[in-house]
Amino acid sequence: MPLQPIKFYQAGSFAVGNRLLDPEERTVQARTERSNTLTSGHRACQGCGEALGARYTLDAAMRATGGRLIAANATGCLEVFSTPYPESSWQLPWIHSLFANAPSVATGIAAALRAKGKTDIRVVGQGGDGGTMDIGFAALSGMFERNDDVLYVCYDNEAYMNTGVQRSSATPPAARTATTGAVGPEPGNVFGQGKNAPLIAMAHEIPYVATATVAELRDLEYKIERAMEFHGARYVHVFVPCPLGWGSASRDTIRMARLAKETGLFPVFEAEHGEVVGVSKIRRRVPVEDYLRPQRRYAHLFRDPPRTDVIERIQAGADRNIRRFGLLEDEDAAEDGLMRVLAETDRGPQ
């Protein structure tokens, strides 16, 4: 990943910094010609990470394609809050078919465009973690292995939020959801389950895979723009906090996303043709407790007595990510990061 040459004093928003920049360096969102692809009036909750992520993603993709873009959307929060018939927040051609088939619908759109010779029009598929990593996973893998000319974006808020916060394969260990209640001897989601969709995407050796968070929106925009430079199957996995499902404050969405990255719990990287080519280093390392404590889905870890054993296991996971992906600036780990990524599993090196 090209180094981000711009550093700002603000820990949060880039908005102020944008004004100091050369116009060409500004974010897509800071431009007057931004397309407002997901425009105002939608029904997302206050502080919705997915709405923010989708807006930045699609505006960046629209800019990269000169507005020649079609979207296929899986069932989920994003679909529901954006299209309460007869209204729609979408200012691009957009289709929702089913929960499990957004990648296949996108494939069909791309095929139709190819048959019609409209190769200037590009296709994006999108969905939440459940639609992408669980019920739509076969469709996603099929789209990847055929290397269909589709950018698929997963907005990962780590559970089935649209149906009332049930556990998905993206739900982290110990997190409370409606189906992994904070009850019994081991409250919350179990350890040793779930899957890493970006790594599985990389295993398909598709041209481009990246992760991003809504805390680093310039990075997200860059990755979408980069993805659109490739043809074939591309995957961007965006970490999008959900105040409702996580029990975090609406004002803390960006903060939660930043903490997920700064703890090492969510590694931010990009890969081309199956190889990691760039990692976003942790700027200020923080213990996982700082990330867990503000979220009510982890409240059971901080009762009296606190579950320090569980917090330690989560910390160990973050430490492992830091080691696997070489997330620390001083760690000379990035070079052979991919080999370690591929060689290790949750049960250690094999």
Add this chain to the structure above:
Amino acid sequence: MRSQIEGSRAVAEAVARCRPEVVSAYPISPQTHIVEALSNMVRTGELAPCEYLLVESEFAAMSAAIGASATGARAYTATASQGLLYMAEAVYNASGLGLPIVMTVANRAIGAPINIWNDHSDTMSQRDCGWIQLYAESNQEAVDLHLQAFKLAEALSVPVMVCMDGFVLTHAVEEVDVPSQEEVDAFLPPFEPRQVLDPDDPVTIGAMVGPEAFAEVKYLMHAKQMHALDLIPEIAAEFSQAFGRSSGGLVQAYRSSDADTIVVALGSVLGTVEEVVDEVREQGVKIGALGIKCFRPYPVDEIRAALGHARRVVVLEKAFAVGIGGIVSQNVRLALAGLPVEVFDVVAGLGGRAITTRSLHGLVGDVLEGRLEPGRPTFLDLDWELVGRELERMSRGRRSGPHAENILRDVGAVAAQPH
């Protein structure tokens, strides 16, 4: 061009001449020969411009067809049996979105027990999914119905299933006239939908519709199918004018205008039924046949008109609704409501069991001589000894376990178990 040709090959050539722009399919017997041929035609450039998508499942096949159709491409797929069930959610979605996809279903039984042979359980399971269902009697009709299906689908913006009996038709080699490209082009205009996914005119398709408009959308699906009842005979007549042979339509009567007894059936078995009608007629019995060519929309008026004068109607069907009986026969009874006609439900040909002229003669004899009870399902050629033995065992004790394997255990042939 007339030639001796396999049914699947003939259908593939006919579909190719309809100029589909996207074909997405997943292999399942007995549909495979159709999609293999289309894949090759795309690879050689014989069918161009067209994209053939090698998808990972039937669910993806229909989903890709949905995406392609919504983008304004003529989209085609083919499947059978388990494949149709596996794509069922997308099948409903295609009709709900009003996308004129055409799909061939090579009719095959539904498991368990797994069975690759022909019956109509697959398409009958999807009879209420909002697709038009046309049933082919012969390979010539299967070819002709595909031309009509694209025309019908695109005129109404409704998806159409062309149902042809697996193996019996798909794998049978017989003389078929596959229309030339020029003939097909003259009959089938290009696909020009009103609304497509287009950056120059962005639309939202597939929004979440609540109680305030959902019923209206569903009613419009019904209204379109009712309109199809007018359009299907018109397109069949137009086809007949252009190609000089009759194919399709809603129903087809055979020697039934003066008949007291009429046998109703769908698909390839009609040929055998007509043969038996001829033979029984020679004995002075007033018998006829009625082929239902279009099962959805259901041509209730045409069926009432064709059967209303009869004393007995024998519905011969290759599927049934477990726990009640015939499916087609229930629909036939609806068409005959209030009329003094006895309707006999006869379930036959399940899982590929041949429906022979001999069995049909026996059946007709049973009906004419009052040995069958109307309104109760009759299972033609059932092995009563085997079934009776199993029922007897079940009456004695626990009824657990899969049926087919229980039968094997009872006859002492449980190969999978070490002794």
